[in-house]
Amino acid sequence: MxxxxxxTGRNAILAQLDGLVPLNRPRWPTTAELNRALAGALPVAFIDDDTFAGLGCCYEQAVARGMVPTRAANWHDLFGALIWYLFPRSKALLNRQHMEDIARAGAKTRTPRRDRITHFDECGLLLAVPERAEAEALLREHDWQALFIGNRARxxxxxxxFIFGHALYEQALAPFVGLTGKAMVLEMAPAFFGLPPAAQYRQLDARLADHLARQDPFHVPRPLLPLPLLGIPGWWPANEDPGFYRNRDYFRPRRDR
Structure with a gap:
């Protein structure tokens, strides 16, 4: 594309990035331009394909050296760079967890833990709430009516x-019914919800990194909860009609019901 x-003006999903990252430019940014715009305070820098090829290692090993491979003119990798900018502590921690498994099993072995980390890294969504139990229970039960209609004002x-998985931003370039994030619910202090967006991302990154370090959720199967993105109030015009939520192919009931 x-x-x-x-x-960022295409839809409300991509609008999360508006004003937070430098995208209003006439052409694709080079890796050098990305480094000047984003990497000043990051634990990594962005490198092009030729530099990555010269390292002779896998992606995670390059990141462990402080270098994030970033393909030119590629939305997926550009959004990946933007997520590094918004969530530097959490991204670095996830890569350290990859490296722990690489040290045990080798770079060519994809452990279940690494697969789960990658799934979150690509498709993760963070739901920040003041109290975790209610929202998490509704997600776990696939109670879409209560989640999206009964609690609409919330x-x-x-x-x-908050989008975490850069593949979700790429998919949001052309949204489709079926677009689904893998949610992790995080409790945040009430004051968080009154902060400007940049301050919210800083606090959320710190909270997520702490949660990942303390709980290591990817050690267990199915640590994430599906959340249909187009059902989120304000994110898709069609969901103003309650009938939108009757599409059971998208808003699926729990399998064990």
């Missing part, structure tokens, strides 16, 4: 979704 300097007040 061609470069679009107005990409989504504009103190249930705040």
């Amino acid at each position: 061609d470069w679009d300097p107005e990409v 989504w504009s007040r103190d249930w705040r979704p």
Whole structure:
């Protein structure tokens, strides 16, 4: 897909990036430009394909050396760079967890833990809430009516979704019914919800990194909860009609019901 300097205006999902990252530019940024714009305070720098090829190692090993392979003119990798900018502590911690498994099993072995980390890294969504139990229970039960209609007002007040997986931003370039994030629910202090976006991302990154370090959720199967992104109030115009949520192919009931 061609470069679009107005990409954050395409829809409410991509609008999360508006004002936080430098995307309003006439052409694709080079890795050098990304480093100047984003990497000043990061634990990594972005490198091109030729530099990566010269390292003779896998992606995670390159990141462990402080270098993030970033393909030119590629939305997936550009969004990956932007997530590094917004969640530097959490991204670095996830790579350290990859490296722990690489040290035990080798770079060519994909352990279940590494697969789960990658799934979150690509498709993760963070739901920030003041109290975790209710929202997490509704997600776990696939109670979409209560989640999206019964609690609709809360989504504009103190249930705040944040994209973490860069593949979700890539998919949001052309949204489709079926677009689903893998959610992790995080409790945040009430003051969090009144902060400006940049401050929210700093606090959320610190909270997520602490959670990942203390709980290591990817050691166990199915640590994440599916959340249909187009059902989030304010993120898709069609969901203003309650009938939108009757699509059981998208808003699926729990399998064990």
